[in-house]
Amino acid sequence: MQAMVVIKMKTKRGQLKIQQMTIMLLAVTLFFVLAGMLVLVTQVSSLKAKSTIIQSDNAKLLVSKISDSPEFSCGSSFGTDMGSCVDADKVFNLKNLISEYGNGNFWGVEGLQIRKIYPDNNQTECTSSNFPNCDVITLIPGNGTGVSNFVSLCGEYNLNGQIFSRCDLAKVIVSYTGS
Amino acid sequence: MIKNKRAQEEMVGFALIIIIVSVILLVFLGFFLTRPNTQNVQSYEVENFVQSMLQSSTQCQDFYGYISVQDLISMCSSEALCSDDEDSCAVLSSTLTGILNNSWAIEQGSKYKGYVLNITSSNGEVSVITAGNITSNSEGTSQELPSKEGVSMGLLFNVYY
Numbered sequence: 001m002q003a004m005v006v007i008k009m010k011t012k013r014g015q016l017k018i019q020q021m022t023i024m025l026l027a028v029t030l031f032f033v034l035a036g037m038l039v040l041v042t043q044v045s046s047l048k049a050k051s052t053i054i055q056s057d058n059a060k061l062l063v064s065k066i067s068d069s070p071e072f073s074c075g076s077s078f079g080t081d082m083g084s085c086v087d088a089d090k091v092f093n094l095k096n097l098i099s100e101y102g103n104g105n106f107w108g109v110e111g112l113q114i115r116k117i118y119p120d121n122n123q124t125e126c127t128s129s130n131f132p133n134c135d136v137i138t139l140i141p142g143n144g145t146g147v148s149n150f151v152s153l154c155g156e157y158n159l160n161g162q163i164f165s166r167c168d169l170a171k172v173i174v175s176y177t178g179s
Numbered sequence: 180m181i182k183n184k185r186a187q188e189e190m191v192g193f194a195l196i197i198i199i200v201s202v203i204l205l206v207f208l209g210f211f212l213t214r215p216n217t218q219n220v221q222s223y224e225v226e227n228f229v230q231s232m233l234q235s236s237t238q239c240q241d242f243y244g245y246i247s248v249q250d251l252i253s254m255c256s257s258e259a260l261c262s263d264d265e266d267s268c269a270v271l272s273s274t275l276t277g278i279l280n281n282s283w284a285i286e287q288g289s290k291y292k293g294y295v296l297n298i299t300s301s302n303g304e305v306s307v308i309t310a311g312n313i314t315s316n317s318e319g320t321s322q323e324l325p326s327k328e329g330v331s332m333g334l335l336f337n338v339y340y
Contacts, residue, residue: 020187024194031198035205042209064223084230118235118281150227150282152234164244166236169278 088155111142
């Protein structure tokens with residue numbers, strides 16, 4: 001009888017230990033699940049901000065390189081090989097063919113504009129006939145957030161039957177959606 | 180019984196240590212993931228500005244047409260005149276002032292607080308243009324200009340924000 005009581009007590013103590021361990025394991029698992037959920041919620045909530053940052057970074061990368069792309073670069077058209085230089089004639093042709101570039105889908109941007117900084121001419125829109133007495137070439141009209149970079153806007157024009165070439169300081173402005 | 184209790188206390192202590200270490204790790208992880216991007220994005224802007232500025236045409240002309248800022252710097256350094264007998268240094272100064280004023284607006288609420296443009300040659304100072312205040316945050320670039328007639332020239336430009 002006494003032996004039976006001892007065995008029963010030992011079994012009860014063993015069950016208690018198993019219960020304690022189970023509760024402990026459950027608590028630790030619950031803690032990690034909650035912590036994981038917290039991290040997940042934080043990450044998901046910042047997705048929109050991250051998307052804007054990625055778009056902004058892409059726009060900055062594009063704006064820093066676009067003047068050297070074949071659609072814009074001067075190459076050696078104006079005497080020497082020029083970097084950070086945009087050929088106005090190429091830009092006017094590109095403006096006429098912009099629908100073939102998916103109106104911005106080619107570069108993945110909302111808007112694309114070249115704005116002369118100095119000398120300024122009252123924000124007049126440029127055409128091949130009024131260049132260089134103008135300020136803005138709007139390739140893709142857009143209202144997003146703008147990122148800009150300096151370039152030389154170079155072009156040739158006819159003055160009293162003489163052909164002159166001229167470079168002016170300008171900014172390439174790339175806009176993207178987001179704030 | 181006492182031995183069992185001590186073992187349980189040790190287990191609880193161990194679990195507590197694991198939890199505390201996990202919390203610290205999570206805090207560090209969270210801090211690392213949400214750390215703002217401190218990379219300065221203006222460096223390309225300043226470098227491109229200097230390059231584009233040097234390529235810009237001025238009002239000074241020679242037989243071939245409008246002279247660029249870069250050529251006007253060497254003309255000013257050798258005290259040469261434009262085709263209409265205008266002083267090359269005066270044209271250079273007015274062109275650079277206009278370009279800088281229009282490019283880096285130093286005004287109330289502007290992110291730019293000041294700038295310094297220093298053009299020197301082996302003969303001495305060619306042009307120094309400053310505006311606004313010098314602060315501890317700056318972005319700048321220096322460029323060596325092609326030497327002409329044995330005169331070496333350099334340009335240093337700093338923007339303060």
